[in-house]
Amino acid sequence: MPDDSVSPPPVPGGRADVVRSWDARADRYLELFRHEWDTKPFDRAVLDSFAAGIGEGGRVLDAGCGPTGHVTEVFTARGLDATGIDLSPRCVALARREKPSCRFEVGDQRDIGAVWAGRLDGLCSYYSLHDQPRSLLPGTLAAWAGALRPGGRLLVVAKEGTADGVRPDPLGSGIPVYWAEFTAGELRRAVTAAGFGTVEATVREAYADEIPTRRVFLTATRGPHPADTATAARGAGGRAG
Numbered sequence: 111m112p113d114d115s116v117s118p119p120p121v122p123g124g125r126a127d128v129v130r131s132w133d134a135r136a137d138r139y140l141e142l143f144r145h146e147w148d149t150k151p152f153d154r155a156v157l158d159s160f161a162a163g164i165g166e167g168g169r170v171l172d173a174g175c176g177p178t179g180h181v182t183e184v185f186t187a188r189g190l191d192a193t194g195i196d197l198s199p200r201c202v203a204l205a206r207r208e209k210p211s212c213r214f215e216v217g218d219q220r221d222i223g224a225v226w227a228g229r230l231d232g233l234c235s236y237y238s239l240h241d242q243p244r245s246l247l248p249g250t251l252a253a254w255a256g257a258l259r260p261g262g263r264l265l266v267v268a269k270e271g272t273a274d275g276v277r278p279d280p281l282g283s284g285i286p287v288y289w290a291e292f293t294a295g296e297l298r299r300a301v302t303a304a305g306f307g308t309v310e311a312t313v314r315e316a317y318a319d320e321i322p323t324r325r326v327f328l329t330a331t332r333g334p335h336p337a338d339t340a341t342a343a344r345g346a347g348g349r350a351g
Contacts, residue, residue, distance in 0.1 A: 122276050123243040123288035125197060125218060131241070132198035135283040136177040140204050142281060143178050152314055153236075153267070156327050157181060160234065160265045161188040168231035171195060171257070173219035174238025179205030181236045182212045190232070195219065220249060223256025230258045234265045240290050244274045247292070251304035258332040264306060268292045270313060270324040280321050294326045306330035 120126035132139075147154045164170055166189035172182040175194030182194035182205070195217035196202050205214045217225070219238060233254050242250070254264060271291030279287045294311040301309055308331040316322050 123241065123246070123290075127288060128197045128241045129199070131279075131285055131287045132176075132196070133200040134285050135279060135281065135287075136198060136200040136204055138283050139281065140177040140208070143176075143180075144208070146178065146180060147184075149317060149319060153325075154184070156265070156267075157184045157234070157236075158188070160232065160263065160329065161185050161190055163263055164190060164232040167191060169229060170232035170234065171222065171226070171230055173222065173233055173235045173254070174241070175201065175205055175214060176238075177201040177204035177208070179209035179212055179214060181234060182214065183209045185234070186212050195222070220246070220253050223253035226257035228256065228259050230262055232263045232265070233258055234267075236265075236267045237269070239266070239268050239292065241288055242290060243288070244290050244292065247300050248304065251300055251306075255305045255332060260332055260334045262332040264301070264328075264330045264332065266297060266301070266326070266328045266330075268297065268326045268328075269321070270294065270326050291323065292326065294328065297326060297328050301328065301330045305333045307333050 120130055161184065169191045170185050172185065172192060172194040175182050175196045177200070179194055182192050185192035192212065194205060194212065194214045197216065197218050199216050202214045202216050239247070258264065269291045270293060273289050273291040275289065276286050277289045279285045294313055298309050298311050309328065311326060311328040314325050314327070316324060
């Protein structure tokens with residue numbers, strides 16, 4: 111008879127799988143990327159520009175903050191009301207230890223539409239999409255769009271490519287992980303379909319100490335929410351009559 115006490119393995123790329131893989135490799139990732147800005151001037155400049163565009167006091171979410179907390183720290187230092195979230199409790203615990211002046215919470219970036227409901231001024235996904243299947247991208251972007259106010263800003267940084275499946279951890283932890291990549295074109299199309307406009311994307315080559323894959327940097331602005339558009343249309347119709 112089968113042993114009902116043994117839990118089945120988590121679905122690759124599912125929530126439990128993300129927690130499994132990141133709880134197991136969070137400490138290694140922290141050691142590798144604690145001082146990431148020392149060797150990535152382009153990335154830091156993009157984050158600084160994104161923060162400046164939101165403006166002091168703006169409410170911004172670092173979706174998939176990881177154990178370093180260094181993206182959340184950039185935003186906090188620029189005067190933003192920043193929160194870093196991650197599915198992995200270990201990542202959040204390490205980020206709180208590393209950056210005690212910043213705010214971090216355990217949370218799922220795919221649920222933030224309901225949690226924040228149009229109250230965010232900005233959202234940054236700095237390499238947080240590669241843990242989930244590419245098929246989940248439309249739902250994730252819909253959640254991000256729902257969390258941002260009209261005019262809110264989005265920044266997505268992702269590895270370029272077409273990979274989509276389980277592979278050995280490229281960081282060398284020896285743990286099998288889900289790994290997804292995206293092209294600039296498909297990210298642009300998906301973001302536009304989710305209700306964003308003013309979409310701009312650029313690609314940089316990998317630095318010498320990085321995984322040899324090009325990086326996509328995409329920014330966009332949240333368009334009006336459907337309810338706002340409908341209200342405006344009714345108002346215009348009334349004035350015209």
